[in-house]
Amino acid sequence: xxxxxxxxxxxxxxxxxxxxxxxxxxxxxxxxxxxxxxxxxxxxxxxxxxxxxxxxxxxxxxxxxxxxxxxxxxxxxxxxxxxxxxxxxxxxxxxxxxxxxxxxxxxxxxxxxxxxxxxxxxxxxxxxxxxxxxxxxxxxxxxxxxxxxxx
DNA sequence: GCCAACGTTGGC
DNA sequence: GCCAACGTTGGC
Numbered sequence: 001x002x003x004x005x006x007x008x009x010x011x012x013x014x015x016x017x018x019x020x021x022x023x024x025x026x027x028x029x030x031x032x033x034x035x036x037x038x039x040x041x042x043x044x045x046x047x048x049x050x051x052x053x054x055x056x057x058x059x060x061x062x063x064x065x066x067x068x069x070x071x072x073x074x075x076x077x078x079x080x081x082x083x084x085x086x087x088x089x090x091x092x093x094x095x096x097x098x099x100x101x102x103x104x105x106x107x108x109x110x111x112x113x114x115x116x117x118x119x120x121x122x123x124x125x126x127x128x129x130x131x132x133x134x135x136x137x138x139x140x141x142x143x144x145x146x147x148x149x150x151x
Numbered sequence: 152g153c154c155a156a157c158g159t160t161g162g163c
Numbered sequence: 164g165c166c167a168a169c170g171t172t173g174g175c
Contacts, residue, residue: 007173031171032158055173113174131156133172 003139004043005050005061005127006101015051015063015106023068023102028135029076029084030096035136039097040071042138049101050139050147052127053110060112061147069100111150121146 008014008028018024030036044067051063073094076084089095116122126137139147 009173034158059174133157135172 002042002044002047003050003141003144004047004067005052005137005139006065007052007054007135009055010053014053015065015103018051018063018065018101018103019106021103023100025074026098026101029074030098030135031084031086032133032135035134036095036097038136038138039099043067043071043099045069048104048144050144054135058110058112060110060115061107062110063106064104065101066104067099068102071097071099074098107151109151111147115150116147119146119150 006026006028013027017027030039047067049065049067050061051065053059053062073091074084074096076082077086077089077094077096078091079085080087084096086095113128116125117128122128122143125139125143126132126134127139
């Protein structure tokens, strides 16, 4: 059982949308090989996820979700009208995957990136590492509980 | 809107 | 296989 942090911009996908559907494909398409490999090889059904809001006014963790399926081909890669269309991908040999996620709960407030940075015991999180650009990162158990204790 | 930092592409 | 040019991410 592992923990993850997954980023999405509010204009693409939010915790509120996941709450509404209850369970859904992770709607922020992954287009990074390192992230794809983590989803494919390391992410397991039942793993817990921090839902992180990036590229917006209030940056931080807004809720909790759970991995609800194994990896499967991300449909947007085949959709030539989608911004995420990938002409080099085929149904026989899909390049990009996603997983289903299940709503767990919203946090009572957003735990901001600034707070996370300020917290000494959260040093070493991949999230706050200089130059990190991964939209999905593993979170260790200590960090997971520490962040929840800030809520 | 700016820009640092990184990933990807493609010519050679 | 190198690397310059370009694209993207995402905080500020």
